[in-house]
Amino acid sequence: MKFPYNRSDITLIVISIAFVAAGVITYSEEGIPWGTIFFGFCLLVSLFEPIRRKNQETDDVHKNEFVEFDKIGIKRVVPNSIEEYILWKDIDEIAITTSDEGPFVDDLHWMLMNQDKTKGVAISNDAEGFSELLTEFQGLQGFNNEAVIQAMGCADNNWFVVWKNVT
Numbered sequence: 001m002k003f004p005y006n007r008s009d010i011t012l013i014v015i016s017i018a019f020v021a022a023g024v025i026t027y028s029e030e031g032i033p034w035g036t037i038f039f040g041f042c043l044l045v046s047l048f049e050p051i052r053r054k055n056q057e058t059d060d061v062h063k064n065e066f067v068e069f070d071k072i073g074i075k076r077v078v079p080n081s082i083e084e085y086i087l088w089k090d091i092d093e094i095a096i097t098t099s100d101e102g103p104f105v106d107d108l109h110w111m112l113m114n115q116d117k118t119k120g121v122a123i124s125n126d127a128e129g130f131s132e133l134l135t136e137f138q139g140l141q142g143f144n145n146e147a148v149i150q151a152m153g154c155a156d157n158n159w160f161v162v163w164k165n166v167t
Contacts, residue, residue, distance in 0.1 A: 009050065013047065019036065091114065093115075093163065093165065094164075096148065109123060109125065110123045142163060144162045
């Protein structure tokens, strides 16, 4: 895992810790000095800044993601980056993969795979047009809505098969 803090983050953290420590040491009956509260707030912000920065980068890459489908196939597009396509007749399994990185990043993806899992489409749960596709999925015989509910509540790295082709 890459170290999330850059040089300016570390500088701000160290300075904030120093001022908070000085404020706590000089604490008197009059209360906590306003500077201590201010630098305590700065410390909290600087500790969580890498999470915000990572989320912003992820959001920028996937913010225009969309999915289109018709009677022949399903296409996922992330403009200037990714384009995936699978035919309905080739879909053998639909699964949901979850990660432990949420809730600040997109941590749930739908995986549409062929029988030998050599071709597929990975669709973000937040992709534009996905709610309409979900309605189509729910019309498939044997679609497991309970597995969808379990996946939606999962905060760990996991895999949920929500539909399997039985023919």
